Amino acid sequence: MGGIFLNKRAIGSEYEKRxxxxxxxxxxxxxxxNYRIRSGEIDLIARDGRYLVFVEVKYRANSHLxxxxxxVDARKQKTIVRTAQCYLLQHGYSAETPCRFDVxxxxxxxxxxxxxxxxxx
Known part of the structure; x- marks a missing residue:
């Protein structure tokens, strides 16, 4: 079972790099x-001009699912937002920092x- 998780993690990392x-x-x-805290993860954090961008990456080999x-449903969005708030605090960003959530x-x-x-x- 652990091998399956590692394989999925490796596949996920490959698509995040892409x-x-x-x-x-x-x-x-x-x-x-892969910014991680106990309650969540953000795949990529980027700078786009003045925006700090939190990016969720999703891959599907086919559309069966x-x-x-x-x-990226409402529950996942809520987790990403909470995790982004922690990132902002940990890295000393102000409340006025313009942020965006991309998928x-x-x-x-x-x-x-x-x-x-x-x-x-």
């Missing part, structure tokens, strides 16, 4: 990969980037 390369091509600067973007869906070889995918308030 998403990061895509974001860098779009002019964003990757600040952190729905699209990658559909996987990158990778469906096979197709990358879909949704900027401002959900609201953090």
């Amino acid at each position: 998403a990061a390369a895509y974001l860098e091509q779009c002019g964003m600067c990757i600040l952190e990969y 729905g699209t990658p973007l559909e996987a 990158i869906g990778i469906d096979g070889e197709q990358i879909t980037h949704v900027k401002d995918a959900f609201w953090g308030g």
Whole structure:
């Protein structure tokens, strides 16, 4: 069972790297990969101009379980927002720091980037 988790983790890391390369091509600067706290994780944290961007990356080999973007439901969004708040506090950002929550869906070889995918308030 542990091998299956490690394999899924390795696959996830590979797609996160692909998403990061895509974001860098779009002019964003990757600040952190896999920011983790006990209650959650953020796949990528990037800078896009004046915005601090928290990015969730979802991959699907096929659409049997729905699209990658559909996987970021309200519960997942809430976890990402709480985790982002901890990141801001830990790294000394002010409450006025402009932030955005993006989702990158990778469906096979197709990358879909949704900027401002959900609201953090």
